[in-house]
Amino acid sequence: MRISFLIHNAYGIGGTVRTTSTLAGTLAEQHDVEIVSVFRHREEPALAPGGKVRLRHLVDLRRGGPGYEGDDPDHGRPAVVFPAAEGRHGQYSALTDRRIAEHLRRLDCDVVVGTRPGLNVHIAQQARRGPVRVGQEHLTLGTHSERLKRVLRTHYPRLDAVTTVTEADARTYRRLMRLPGVRVEAVPNGVPAPAVAPADGSGKWVIAAGRLAPAKRYDVLVRAFALVVAERPDWRLRVYGAGAERPRLRALIEKLGLYNHVYLMGPANPLEAEWVKGSIGAVTSSLESFGMTIVEAMRCGLPVVATDCPHGPGEIITDGADGLLVPVGRTEAIAAALLRLIGDDELRRRMGAAALASSARFDPAAVAARYETLFAGLRTRGGLRGGLHRTRGALLSTAFQAKDRGRSALRKVRAA
Structure with a gap:
């Protein structure tokens, strides 16, 4: 399979960077894998993915470099596609909106994977027809604001799958998010075996x-x-x-x-x-x-x-x-x-x-195998059937949103 991950900043340090790098490197042993970083702010990644993983970026923020784009006028204008309710919204802009859209329209792969809610929204709206669309959740639904949940409820029905890192969060998504036709599955993070001998239990x-x-x-x-x-x-x-x-x-x-x-x-x-x-x-x-x-x-x-x-x-x-x-x-x-x-x-x-x-x-191999099974199943379900699922999901989501707005309006009338 050709698998493409879309990540906020692969050149930074954090749990999402580390787990994405680990998963991509393990999948690359059997598949064609790339990580596309929205931002690049340093020469080399702090947590480099495996040698077979291609790494590229969309917006160059390396100050003093010939490709620096921090002064681009569009970088000073607020993002519209990336949700305003998402915690990273202040770092996104009209420039990132444009670059991500161009990337997703040109993307030639079997599976595209987003790694945070705002990027999952981009994929849901802008990924071309054909690739399986997967949105990863590295936090929990409960940590998102009600405003962001409404945004996700609107756009996530256009995804093929949403993955969480715990079964408890997957159950919450299934119960609260109204995602007809979207597969919600828990897949934990992978942690490599340490390169040192295990503890012997004697250290106090x-x-x-x-x-x-x-x-x-x-x-x-x-x-x-x-x-x-x-x-x-x-x-x-x-x-x-x-x-x-x-x-x-x-x-x-x-x-x-x-x-x-x-x-x-x-x-x-x-x-x-x-x-x-x-x-x-x-x-x-x-x-x-x-x-x-x-x-x-x-x-x-x-x-x-x-x-x-x-x-x-x-x-x-x-x-x-x-x-x-x-x-x-x-x-x-x-x-x-x-x-x-x-x-x-x-x-x-x-x-x-x-x-x-x-x-x-x-172990990353065990976690990657679960993703392989998920991706293969979604590809089998793809084509017309997958398109119908997304269309049906989008229509039902729109209906749910209208119903929610009606209830909200009714509450305001009663309160008045």
Whole structure:
């Protein structure tokens, strides 16, 4: 198959860039694969895809370079096709509208894959007839505003499929989004096997990693670790990542007197060598779209103590077998789970071995095989039948939107 991914900026750093690069590189072992980046702001990508993957861009933002387009008048005009309700709208413009439209009209492939809602809308509206149209969701439907959901409900019926990274989010899409004829399927992110030997369970370190953002609730983890230290002062916590919460976390560590036990390590890439120095992974988020760090830790042989937030952890961890799930925000429960693993060397090593084995299902080859099956099925369904599905979906979506507008107008009349 000829497969084309459309991504915001393949030259940046982030979860979507990493997972797209991994998936594209794995698919390229058997297929003709390209990644088309809307933007390019540096010479070389920070997370380069595999050697067989072609990488090209649509808008050049490399300052000082001969192809720089940041001063193009259209780049100063707001985007119209890229939804205003999408979080990245401010970075898009009349120039990107035009370049993406030109690209999609000329695209010669079997499958085109969008990697964020705004780009999925472009594909739904502008991709030429023929290629299978797939929209990936790397966040969750619940994180989108009502305004953006209405936009997606209007345009997504023209897609052939929408993929989510969890079954829970796929169920939400099927229940709430009214996408007749569109296949909604959960396919997790792929995480490569580490290039280092797995942890042996002897290091007296708990490891956490990710953006230092409010949703990650590292403050809860630090408070929980204060309870751990009270019983096991020989254990320590390392937190890898950067973000706006760092000053607040540093102040909390000082306040609780944990400066010799909790360390904010800053970002590290790759993280594999840091995971294997520890014996337990910890994730205390209030919200996850998937849980990449959980899988990364498990692939390094660490059992993970994770909060059972609505998406991700419960689909990755089998509680009591390869990790422990605890209620969101419960400091005492997190501390108790950590102490359970800290205090039982045999249990910790057994769960670590189970985590290593069970996380193999997230290997990129396994994930790519699921995408291959999805793409092949959609191609079989293509042609006239696929066109009829999209037409029917678009008509029904329009009807649903009219119904919604009617209800909204009725509510306003009643309120008046």
